[in-house]
Amino acid sequence: MNQIEALENLVAYFRALPGVGLKTAQRYAYKIINSESSFAEGFSNAILDAKKKIGYCKECGNFTDREVCEICSERNPKVICVVREPKDVVAIEKAKNFNGVYHVLHGTISPLENRGPNDIRIKELLERISKYQTQEVIMATNPDVEGDATALYIAKLLKPLGVKVTRLAQGVSMGSELEYADEVTLARAIEARREI
Numbered sequence: 486m487n488q489i490e491a492l493e494n495l496v497a498y499f500r501a502l503p504g505v506g507l508k509t510a511q512r513y514a515y516k517i518i519n520s521e522s523s524f525a526e527g528f529s530n531a532i533l534d535a536k537k538k539i540g541y542c543k544e545c546g547n548f549t550d551r552e553v554c555e556i557c558s559e560r561n562p563k564v565i566c567v568v569r570e571p572k573d574v575v576a577i578e579k580a581k582n583f584n585g586v587y588h589v590l591h592g593t594i595s596p597l598e599n600r601g602p603n604d605i606r607i608k609e610l611l612e613r614i615s616k617y618q619t620q621e622v623i624m625a626t627n628p629d630v631e632g633d634a635t636a637l638y639i640a641k642l643l644k645p646l647g648v649k650v651t652r653l654a655q656g657v658s659m660g661s662e663l664e665y666a667d668e669v670t671l672a673r674a675i676e677a678r679r680e681i
Contacts, residue, residue, distance in 0.1 A: 492518070544613065546589035546606055547571050562586045562617035566675075567610065567639065568625050569593055569632065577625060583675055585623070588613065593631040594638055602638060610639070614648060621649040623678055628653070640681040651678040 492514055499510035517525050541547065542554035548571045549555070556574075564585030568574055574587050590605040613619065622643055626632035640650040653675060 541589075545587045546591060546609070547574050547587055557586050560584060560586050562613065563619055564621045564623065565610070565613065565619050566623040566625050567636075569627060569635075573625065573627075577675070580675060583623075585621075590626070590635065593626055593635040595631045605635070607639060607642070611642065614643070614646065619648060621651060623675070624650060624652045624681065625675075636681060650681045652681050653678050 495514040495517060496507070496510045499505055499513045500507060502510075505513070517528065538550045539548050540550075542549045542551070542557055544553050544557040547554050547556070551558075561584070565588050566577060566583060566585055567588045567590060568577065569590055569592065571589055574589065577583055577587075588606070588610050590607070590610075592600055592605040594600060594602055594605065610622075614622065622639070624636035624639060626635050636652055643650050
């Protein structure tokens with residue numbers, strides 16, 4: 486493989502990352518090429534190490550390097566905050582005002598994308614609620630059509646079980662992603678959550 490092909494290959498891999506366009510991918514590739522070999526080796530080793538060591542918590546589905554993550558090990562499971570993706574856990578943790586555990590669905594119900602209730606981690610949520618006799622479930626899915634549909638679906642499943650189901654208060658604007666909300670907005674949304 487000659488140098489041009491190697492460069493194109495590197496740019497293609499960077500472009501495969503979310504939010505990375507051609508110009509950014511080229512800048513990343515040039516950075517790697519212009520760096521010391523030790524930087525490139527360290528970068529590639531960090532990627533491989535993360536891929537080998539990081540998995541999903543068997544309880545909540547968040548990223549962890551253990552069987553059960555620190556949050557699930559140390560906090561009370563009587564209140565569960567349900568989120569779409571692991572990055573949403575990070576966003577809510579920045580608000581520093583939630584002391585319960587999380588449940589990561591790894592998606593939302595989306596008929597347009599052929600994703601139904603059985604394609605996300607709803608069954609595991611129900612098992613956790615039963616196992617720990619959870620008293621409240623906070624639905625913190627994104628405030629968009631899919632997030633709202635998922636929240637309502639889960640609320641309907643939980644109502645007969647006598648579990649209080651709440652939704653983050655508005656403050657997180659409709660159609661936005663939790664990961665982009667600031668800490669103060671998220672903290673207020675958690676505090677002012679409302680029952681579904």
